[in-house]
Amino acid sequence: MSTSTGARQRPAAVSKQSIGSKVGRWFGRNSIRIYAALAFTYLFIPVAYTLVFSFNDSGRSNYSWQGFTLDKWKNPCGAPDVCPALATSLKVGFLATAVATVLGTMIAFALARHRFHGRTTTNLTIFLPMATPEVVMGASLLALFLNLKINLGFTTIVIAHVMFCISFVVVTVKARIASLDPRLEQAAMDLYADEVQTFRRVTLPLVAPGILAAALLAFSLSFDDFIITNFNSGTVNTFPKFVYVSSLRGIPAQANVIASAMFFIALIAVLIGQVVTAGRKRQKA
Amino acid sequence: MSAAIGAGELQVEEQRPKGSPEDSARAVGRRRATPYLLLLPGMAWLIVFFVLPMLTLLGTSTQTRPPGAEIGVYEQTFRFANYPEAINEYLAVFARSFGYALIATVAALVISYPLAYAIAFKAGRWKNLLLVAVVAPFFVSFLLRTIAWKQILADEGWVVSALKALHILGPQDHIINSAPAVVIGITYNFLPFMILPIYASIERVDSRIMEAAADLYANVFTAMRRVMFPLSLPGVVAGTLLTFIPAAGDYVNAFLLGNRNTTMIGNVIDSRFLVVVDYPTAAVLSVTLMAAILFLVFFYIRRAGTEELV
Numbered sequence: 291m292s293t294s295t296g297a298r299q300r301p302a303a304v305s306k307q308s309i310g311s312k313v314g315r316w317f318g319r320n321s322i323r324i325y326a327a328l329a330f331t332y333l334f335i336p337v338a339y340t341l342v343f344s345f346n347d348s349g350r351s352n353y354s355w356q357g358f359t360l361d362k363w364k365n366p367c368g369a370p371d372v373c374p375a376l377a378t379s380l381k382v383g384f385l386a387t388a389v390a391t392v393l394g395t396m397i398a399f400a401l402a403r404h405r406f407h408g409r410t411t412t413n414l415t416i417f418l419p420m421a422t423p424e425v426v427m428g429a430s431l432l433a434l435f436l437n438l439k440i441n442l443g444f445t446t447i448v449i450a451h452v453m454f455c456i457s458f459v460v461v462t463v464k465a466r467i468a469s470l471d472p473r474l475e476q477a478a479m480d481l482y483a484d485e486v487q488t489f490r491r492v493t494l495p496l497v498a499p500g501i502l503a504a505a506l507l508a509f510s511l512s513f514d515d516f517i518i519t520n521f522n523s524g525t526v527n528t529f530p531k532f533v534y535v536s537s538l539r540g541i542p543a544q545a546n547v548i549a550s551a552m553f554f555i556a557l558i559a560v561l562i563g564q565v566v567t568a569g570r571k572r573q574k575a
Numbered sequence: 576m577s578a579a580i581g582a583g584e585l586q587v588e589e590q591r592p593k594g595s596p597e598d599s600a601r602a603v604g605r606r607r608a609t610p611y612l613l614l615l616p617g618m619a620w621l622i623v624f625f626v627l628p629m630l631t632l633l634g635t636s637t638q639t640r641p642p643g644a645e646i647g648v649y650e651q652t653f654r655f656a657n658y659p660e661a662i663n664e665y666l667a668v669f670a671r672s673f674g675y676a677l678i679a680t681v682a683a684l685v686i687s688y689p690l691a692y693a694i695a696f697k698a699g700r701w702k703n704l705l706l707v708a709v710v711a712p713f714f715v716s717f718l719l720r721t722i723a724w725k726q727i728l729a730d731e732g733w734v735v736s737a738l739k740a741l742h743i744l745g746p747q748d749h750i751i752n753s754a755p756a757v758v759i760g761i762t763y764n765f766l767p768f769m770i771l772p773i774y775a776s777i778e779r780v781d782s783r784i785m786e787a788a789a790d791l792y793a794n795v796f797t798a799m800r801r802v803m804f805p806l807s808l809p810g811v812v813a814g815t816l817l818t819f820i821p822a823a824g825d826y827v828n829a830f831l832l833g834n835r836n837t838t839m840i841g842n843v844i845d846s847r848f849l850v851v852v853d854y855p856t857a858a859v860l861s862v863t864l865m866a867a868i869l870f871l872v873f874f875y876i877r878r879a880g881t882e883e884l885v
Contacts (some may be wrong), residue, residue: 292600303663310594311799321693322689323693323697325689325690325693326690326693326694328696329686329689329690329706330690332686332763333709333712334712334718335698335723335727336715336723336724336727336763337711337712337715337720337723339723339726339727340715340719340720340722344679344728347651353725353726353729354731360630374723393616393617393620393788394617395615395616395882396614396617396784397613397618399613399618400609400610400611400613400614403610404609404610404613405610405613406610406611412614414619415618415622415625415626417619418625419625420623421816421820421825421868421869421872422820422865422868423820423824423825423841423864423865423868424821424824425824425825425826425840425841425844425845425861426632426824426844426862426865427625427628427679427863429632429844429848429857429858429861430625430628430629430631430632430861431624431628432848433628433631433632433634433635433854433858434624434627434628434631436854437631437635449624450624452620452624453620453621453624454624456617456620456621457731460617496784510714512773514716514717516717516718516827517824517825517827517841519777520845520849521845521848521849529668529716530716530717530718533716533719533722534718534827534830537718537722537741537831541719541722544720545719547720549715550715552651552714552715552716553711553714553715555713556711556714557707557823560707560710560711561707563803564703568703572818
C-alpha cells in the first residue's frame with residue numbers, strides 16, 4: 291500500500307515539475323509568436339474602435355458610447371457635408387490615380403528598359419518627393435499657386451495628388467519589370483513577334499499586376515491624404531479634411547461608417563488579389 | 576533585359592537591309608528618342624509641380640512685407656536675416672519635432688522587427704495573410720485612426736483606468752493631450768513604413784543561417800544581434816528613414832493628441848501659412864526642415880553603408 295502510494299506520488303511530483311518547466315519552455319519557444327500576437331492586438335485596437343463607434347447611437351459628438359444602433363449604416367449621408375466630401379475624395383482619387391499610373395508606368399519602362407542621358411537626375415527627381423515631408427510639399431506647392439495667382443480648388447488638389455503619387459507608381463512598376471524573366475520576351479521575338487506585338491501580348495500582361503498594385507497604392511495615398519490637400523484645396527472639402535475640421539466640434543458617426551466601409555472594401559480587394567495569385571502559382575506548379 | 580532589347584535591334588536591322596540609309600537612321604533616332612518620350616510627361620509634371628515649387632519656396636523665404644502693404648503681400652528683398660530670426664524663434668519646436676520623431680522611430684523599430692521576423696520565419700502558410708493583416712489597419716482613414724487613439728487614451732477610457740488601478744498613473748494624471756500621447760500616435764500611424772521594408776529584407780535571408788549560428792553555440796539573442804540584424808540592415812535603414820521623415824513633418828498627431836506645449840514644426844508651418852499668412856516665415860521653416868532632413872538622411876545612409884538606397 292505504502293509502496294504503491296509512494297510510487298504513485300513520485301511520478302506525480304515529476305510531472306508537476308515538468309509541467310512548470312514545460313510551460314516555461316513553451317513560453318520560451320513561442321515568445322516571438324506571443325510578441326507577434328500582442329503586436330497585432332496593438333495594430334487592431336484603433337480599427338476596432340473605429341468599427342464599434344460606427345454603431346454608436348450618438349448625436350453630434352461621437353466620443354463616448356451611447357448605445358447600439360444601425361441607423362448610421364442605414365443612412366450614411368445623414369450627417370451634413372459627409373457625402374459631398376466623400377464624393378470629392380473619390381473623384382480626386384480616381385482622376386489622380388489614372389493620371390499618376392499612366393505617367394509613372396511610362397517612367398518605369400524608360401528607367402527599366404532604356405539607356406539614356408540624365409538617368410541619375412531622373413532617379414533623384416523620383417526619389418526626392420518620397421523623402422520630402424508632406425508639409426513641405428504642401429507649402430511649396432501653395433507658394434507656387436499663390437505666385438501664379440491660380441485659384442485653389444478641385445484642379446489644384448488633383449495636380450498635387452498626381453505629383454506625390456507618381457514616385458510610388460514608378461517604384462512599384464519598376465520592381466515588377468525588374469522581376470520579369472527576360473527569356474519570355476526573347477522567346478516571343480524568336481517566334482517572329484515584332485516589338486509592338488511582344489510588348490502588347492507578352493510584356494504588358496506580365497507587368498499588369500505591378501501596374502494594378504501601383505494604382506491601388508496611388509488611390510489609397512490620394513484618398514487618405516490630408517496634409518498636402520489642406521494646403522491646396524481652398525474651400526473644397528475632401529473626406530480627410532472634413533474629419534479634421536469637424537474634430538473640433540465633434541465627428542458624426544457617419545464618418546466612422548464610411549471609414550469602416552472603405553476598410554472592408556480595401557481588405558476584400560487585397561484578399562481577392564491574394565487568392566488570384568495563389569491560384570496562379572498552383573496552376574504553374 | 577538588355578539582351579531582349581539587343582534582339583529587337585537585331586531584328587530591325589534584319590528587316591531593313593535594303594532600306595535607304597535615311598530610313599535606318601530615322602529608326603535609330605526614334606529608338607533613341609523612345610526613353611525621352613516615355614519620361615517627358617511624368618518628369619514634366621514633377622518638374623513643374625515639385626521642383627519649381629521648391630524653388631518658389633526658396634524665393635518666398637527671403638521676401639519681406641513692404642511697409643503699409645496689405646496682409647499677405649510680400650516682395651522679394653533677398654533678406655537672408657529671415658533665416659536666423661525664424662530658426663531662433665522656433666529652435667525649441669524643431670528640437671521637439673526631431674525628438675518626437677526619433678522616439679517614435681525607435682519605438683516603431685522595436686515593435687516592427689520581431690513582428691517582421693515572426694511573419695517571415697514562423698508564420699508558415701499564414702505568411703501572406705499575416706502580411707495583409709499588418710497593412711489592413713491602415714486602410715482605415717489616417718485621421719480616424721488618430722481620433723481612435725484620442726478615445727483610447729481619454730481619461731475615462733480603459734487604458735487610463737487600468738493604469739490608475741495598477742498605480743502606474745496617479746489619480747490626477749492624464750495621457751491625452753500630452754507629449755506621450757503625441758508620440759504614441761506618431762508611432763502607430765507610420766508603422767507600415769517600418770514593418771514592410773524590414774520584412775522584405777528579413778525574408779530574403781536564408782533562415783538556415785540562424786541554425787548555423789546556433790550550431791556554433793550562439794544563443795538566440797547573439798544570433799539575432801550578430802547574424803540576422805546585420806543581414807537585414809538595408810530594410811532597417813529604409814524603414815527608419817521612411818518612418819522618421821513623415822514623423823518629423825507631421826502635425827496631425829500633435830493637433831489631435833497634444834496640447835499647446837507639444838506643438839511640432841508642422842503645426843507652426845501650417846498656421847504661419849494658412850492662418851497668420853506669414854509666408855516668408857513659413858517658407859524659412861519649410862526650407863530648414865527639408866534641409867535638416869536631407870542632411871540627416873545623407874549622413875545616416877553613409878554611416879549605415881547602404882548607399883544603393885539613393
